[in-house]
Amino acid sequence: MKKHLLFLGAPGAGKGTQAELLSKASSYLHLSTGELLRKEIAMNTVLGREVKDIINRGELVNDELVLQIVRQNLDKDNKGWILDGYPRNLSQVNSLNEVLIEINQPLEVVFYLDIPEKVLIKRLLSRGRKDDTEDTIKKRVEIYKKTTEPLIQYFKDLSLLEYINADRDLKTISSDIKQKMA
Ligand code: ADP
Numbered sequence: 001m002k003k004h005l006l007f008l009g010a011p012g013a014g015k016g017t018q019a020e021l022l023s024k025a026s027s028y029l030h031l032s033t034g035e036l037l038r039k040e041i042a043m044n045t046v047l048g049r050e051v052k053d054i055i056n057r058g059e060l061v062n063d064e065l066v067l068q069i070v071r072q073n074l075d076k077d078n079k080g081w082i083l084d085g086y087p088r089n090l091s092q093v094n095s096l097n098e099v100l101i102e103i104n105q106p107l108e109v110v111f112y113l114d115i116p117e118k119v120l121i122k123r124l125l126s127r128g129r130k131d132d133t134e135d136t137i138k139k140r141v142e143i144y145k146k147t148t149e150p151l152i153q154y155f156k157d158l159s160l161l162e163y164i165n166a167d168r169d170l171k172t173i174s175s176d177i178k179q180k181m182a
Contacts (some may be wrong), residue, residue: 001033002181003080003135004100008151009113011140012120012127013166014173018113019084021174025151028080029073035084036069037061052170060088060147067095068121078105093154110155111177113166117141
């Protein structure tokens with residue numbers, strides 16, 4: 001069973017939902033940079049205040065800062081982990097590679113949750129998170145296409161990519177993922 005996983009996909013593709021389900025079923029650590037950043041904002045920490053406006057504009061938080069969060073949270077007990085929302089650009093891929101070499105826990109599989117753009121915009125608008133306004137969504141999708149989407153090819157070339165049709169019901173998707181983890 002693979003235990004070092006990454007979820008890739010557009011905002012609204014369902015990465016967080018699937019990662020959470022899988023984490024509960026497997027006891028792997030669910031590491032969502034978006035979730036961790038939102039916690040910092042909710043707790044009104046120095047970091048939270050620094051990232052609040054950036055996130056609400058739909059832009060990416062600076063690489064160094066996100067890397068710090070990932071480093072602090074990556075489990076070193078080797079129980080397994082699920083990365084969700086990180087890495088989002090090639091520079092973050094390189095930093096992640098360094099960290100994974102340091103902790104000697106190489107990435108084993110990348111699940112690419114694929115979904116038509118129309119469906120994801122509808123999902124995001126109905127979710128109603130603070131950064132789910134129409135303008136912010138547009139910005140996030142635009143950044144996703146430009147900076148995150150190229151990672152699909154990158155992981156494909158490393159033979160790490162597993163394609164998941166994310167335009168199906170939750171249970172069908174999660175059993176598909178579980179099957180591909182074996
Ligand atoms: P979604 O997948 O719907 O975009 P996330 O919860 O993953 O939502 O992220 C919300 C926001 O947090 C992003 O729009 C971005 O501002 C910030 N963020 C999350 N992860 C990263 C990252 N790896 N690098 C930079 N910014 C990030």
